Amino acid sequence: MDKSTLYTVVTKHTDASQIKEPLESGCYVDGLYLEGANWNLEKSCLERQKPKVLVVELPILQVIPIEASKLKLQNTFRTPVYVTQARRNAMGVGLVFEADLATKEHSSHWILQGVALSLNTDG
Numbered sequence: 001m002d003k004s005t006l007y008t009v010v011t012k013h014t015d016a017s018q019i020k021e022p023l024e025s026g027c028y029v030d031g032l033y034l035e036g037a038n039w040n041l042e043k044s045c046l047e048r049q050k051p052k053v054l055v056v057e058l059p060i061l062q063v064i065p066i067e068a069s070k071l072k073l074q075n076t077f078r079t080p081v082y083v084t085q086a087r088r089n090a091m092g093v094g095l096v097f098e099a100d101l102a103t104k105e106h107s108s109h110w111i112l113q114g115v116a117l118s119l120n121t122d123g
Contacts, residue, residue, distance in 0.1 A: 005068040008099040012041060013060040026064035032099075034058045035085060036115035045102040046077060046110065055085070055121055061099060077103045077110045081117040 013019055016030050035055050040047045049056075080087075081096045088094035099117055103110065 003068045004065050005071055006097055007064045007066045007071055008101075009062045009064070010039065010044060010058060010101060011060045011062055012044070014041070014057075016060065019060065023062065023064075026062060029061040029063055032058040032061055032081065032117045032119065033085070033121050034115070034117055036113040037110060039101075045075075045104055046115070049113070058117060063097075073100060075103060076100045077105075077107045077115065079110065079115055079117055081119070083118065084120045085118045085122040087116065087118075 011019075011028070013028075016028070019028060033055050034057070036049060037046045038049045038053070038056055039045075039058055041059060077100075078098045079101055081099050082088070082094045083096060084094065086094070096119065101110075101115075
């Protein structure tokens with residue numbers, strides 16, 4: 001039996017009212033915040049963050065369960081999704097899952113920028 005994993009796709013939808021059809025498999029996640037980068041809606045990929053803009057709202061994310069052996073990622077940065085921007089609570093817990101974000105840059109660029117997603121903003 002194969003192991004399952006989650007694959008994510010950032011949609012072009014910025015508001016839940018734009019979604020007309022339910023997914024056959026998986027779910028939509030709304031209200032994620034992107035830190036350390038910007039999301040280019042037209043090109044559907046990460047881009048360098050704009051000056052003085054630390055956090056942006058990510059368009060709606062589609063989360064799809066898939067067999068791990070069938071998942072082949074290219075031009076993708078697998079970023080952590082935390083509960084808050086603090087990235088962990090006092091007990092060291094905070095990672096929810098990892099999301100796949102399309103990129104034209106090498107993953108190391110985004111790691112050095114400290115790119116992450118969070119469910120809540122701290123301020």
